[in-house]
Amino acid sequence: MQETINSFNDFFNELKNNFNINQNSESLEATLENKILIPKNDLQRIVTKIKNFGFDMLRLISSVDYKDHFLIIYHFLSTTKNISMVVEVKLEKNDDNPSLDSLTPFYNSANWLEREVYDLMGIIFKGHPNLRRILLALDWEGYPLRKDYVMPNNYHGITKHDNNEQENLKNLNN
Amino acid sequence: MPMNNNLETNELLVNFGPQHPSTHGVLRVVVKSQGEIIKEAYPKIGFLHRCFEKIAENLKYNQVTPYTDRLDYLSSMNNEIAYCLGVEKLLDIQIPKRASYIRVIVAELNRIASHLISFGSYALDLGAYTPFLYAFREREYIITIFEKLAGNRLLYNYNKIGGVSRDFDDDIIKLIKEFIPIMEKALKEYHTLVSENLIFINRTKNIGIITKNDAINFALTGPCLRGSGVKFDLRKNAPYLSYNDFDFDIPTGTGFKGTVGDSFDRYYVRLLEIEESLKIIKQAINNLPSGDYILKLPKILKPNQGECYIPCENPKGELGFYIISDGSDKPYRIKARGASFSNLSILSHICKNIFVADLITIIGSLDIVLGDVDR
Numbered sequence: 001m002q003e004t005i006n007s008f009n010d011f012f013n014e015l016k017n018n019f020n021i022n023q024n025s026e027s028l029e030a031t032l033e034n035k036i037l038i039p040k041n042d043l044q045r046i047v048t049k050i051k052n053f054g055f056d057m058l059r060l061i062s063s064v065d066y067k068d069h070f071l072i073i074y075h076f077l078s079t080t081k082n083i084s085m086v087v088e089v090k091l092e093k094n095d096d097n098p099s100l101d102s103l104t105p106f107y108n109s110a111n112w113l114e115r116e117v118y119d120l121m122g123i124i125f126k127g128h129p130n131l132r133r134i135l136l137a138l139d140w141e142g143y144p145l146r147k148d149y150v151m152p153n154n155y156h157g158i159t160k161h162d163n164n165e166q167e168n169l170k171n172l173n174n
Numbered sequence: 175m176p177m178n179n180n181l182e183t184n185e186l187l188v189n190f191g192p193q194h195p196s197t198h199g200v201l202r203v204v205v206k207s208q209g210e211i212i213k214e215a216y217p218k219i220g221f222l223h224r225c226f227e228k229i230a231e232n233l234k235y236n237q238v239t240p241y242t243d244r245l246d247y248l249s250s251m252n253n254e255i256a257y258c259l260g261v262e263k264l265l266d267i268q269i270p271k272r273a274s275y276i277r278v279i280v281a282e283l284n285r286i287a288s289h290l291i292s293f294g295s296y297a298l299d300l301g302a303y304t305p306f307l308y309a310f311r312e313r314e315y316i317i318t319i320f321e322k323l324a325g326n327r328l329l330y331n332y333n334k335i336g337g338v339s340r341d342f343d344d345d346i347i348k349l350i351k352e353f354i355p356i357m358e359k360a361l362k363e364y365h366t367l368v369s370e371n372l373i374f375i376n377r378t379k380n381i382g383i384i385t386k387n388d389a390i391n392f393a394l395t396g397p398c399l400r401g402s403g404v405k406f407d408l409r410k411n412a413p414y415l416s417y418n419d420f421d422f423d424i425p426t427g428t429g430f431k432g433t434v435g436d437s438f439d440r441y442y443v444r445l446l447e448i449e450e451s452l453k454i455i456k457q458a459i460n461n462l463p464s465g466d467y468i469l470k471l472p473k474i475l476k477p478n479q480g481e482c483y484i485p486c487e488n489p490k491g492e493l494g495f496y497i498i499s500d501g502s503d504k505p506y507r508i509k510a511r512g513a514s515f516s517n518l519s520i521l522s523h524i525c526k527n528i529f530v531a532d533l534i535t536i537i538g539s540l541d542i543v544l545g546d547v548d549r
Contacts, residue, residue, distance in 0.1 A: 057393050120227070
C-alpha cells in the first residue's frame, strides 16, 4: 500500500516537472487531493501518460462557468491501485465557442459524459464521433448551465408564464 | 409448398418507445432489426430531465436536500447521504457517532428495498408474475419502518446537514430487529423460486456479457461492475460514514451459471448483496451508540470556499455530488454524477446481433432508474 502511494507520488511529481504545471492555486482552496491544472494543448499527451500509469476509469467530466473563463474537470480513478486523480483544463472565453480535444479514443465513458457537457454548457469536443444533444430536445437553443443563460419565451408555441398577468388584469378593470 | 429461399428482408427501424412497460421508466431505444435479430440498438434519453443542477444554483444548501431525493427515487436515503456528506466536508464538521450509525442502517435498508424492486421487476419482465409480489411483500416491511421514521413511503427528506432529522425510538429498533430473520427466510425462497429455475437460467445465462475491461472503460459501477468480476466497492475502497466498523464481504460475479459478466451474474450479485446488507444492519443495530442525532448548526450555512467530491455506494452504482462553493449561502455549482447514466451508455455496445427478447433481459439486468439517468 505504501509502495503504491510512493510510486504515485513519483509519477505525480514527474508529471508536474515534465509539463511545467502547478497545482491549481487560484481562488479555490484545493480540498480535492491530487489535482493539477494543465494547458489545453497538452491534454491528450498527459492523458496518455495517466492511462499508462494505471488510471483505467474516467468517472466524471464536469464543467464550470466562471465569469471570464470555463473550467473542465476530469476525475480519474484507478481500480487496481485505488487512487483517484483530478485534472483541470482552463478555456478562455473568446468570440467563438470554446473547444477541446475529445477523450473518446482513450476512454469509452467519455462518449456520453462529453455529450452531456456539450449539451448543457456548450463546449465543443473535437474528434467526438457523435456530438449531439443528449438530455435536452434536439432543437433546443442555448446552453442552460451558463451563467448568462436566459430562458427563451417561446418553444414550439408554448409561451413562458407571465408573472405580472394578474396585476395587468386588475389594472385593466380599473 | 416449397419454401422460397430467395426472400429478401430489409432492416426495420423499430421504436422501443418511451411508453413501454419493460423499459423501467421513460427510456426510448431505437432498434435496427432484421426479423427477430437486432443489429443495433441506440438508447435515447432525456425524457425525465428536470434541470436539477441549474435549480440547485438558486437554492440554499439545506433546501437542495429534497431535490436530491428525487434523482434515483428508489434509494432516496442514499442520495441524501451522498449530498449531506459533501456539504459536511465543505463545512468541516464531524457528525455524531449515533447519527453516523443511523445513516448506515437506513442506507442499507434502502439498498435492500431497491434490490428487491430490481429482483421483482426483472422476473416480471421475463414473464414470471409471482416473484414480483413476493418481493413487494418484503419491501412492505421496510417501507413501514421508514414511514414510522420519516413520515413518507418513498421520498423521505430524512437526512439533514449535520445528522438526521428524527431519532430511532424503541418501536423502530424492535421492527428492524424483527425484519432481519424475515428477510433471511425470504431470500431462501427467492433462490428456490427464481435463481434455480431452469427457464430463468436459460434466459439469462451467456446473455449481455460485459468483459472486465469493457466494464471499467465505460465507467460502470455498482453491481454491473462487480458482476463482471471487478472487486471494487466504495464502502471498502474509500470508506465513508462508519463502514470501517463493520465486517462484511463484497460479492463478485464468477460465472455462476454461465460466463463471467453475463446477466445472471449481475442479478445474482444483487441478491448476495442483500445478505451482506443484513449482516451490516445486524451489527449496527446491536451496537448503536448513544448520543445526539444531529449537530446544532446555524440557520444560514456558509461553507468555506472550495470544492469536494465524495462518492458513495448507491444500490445502482456510484453517486457523487461535485459541489463547488464560493463562500456564499448558495452553491456555485453542483454536478451530480448519476450511476445509471454511465451504466446505460454501454447498451449500444453489447446489443449487437441479439434477439429482441434478449434486449429486455439486458436492460433489466443493468437495473437503471431514469431519474438517475436524466436528473
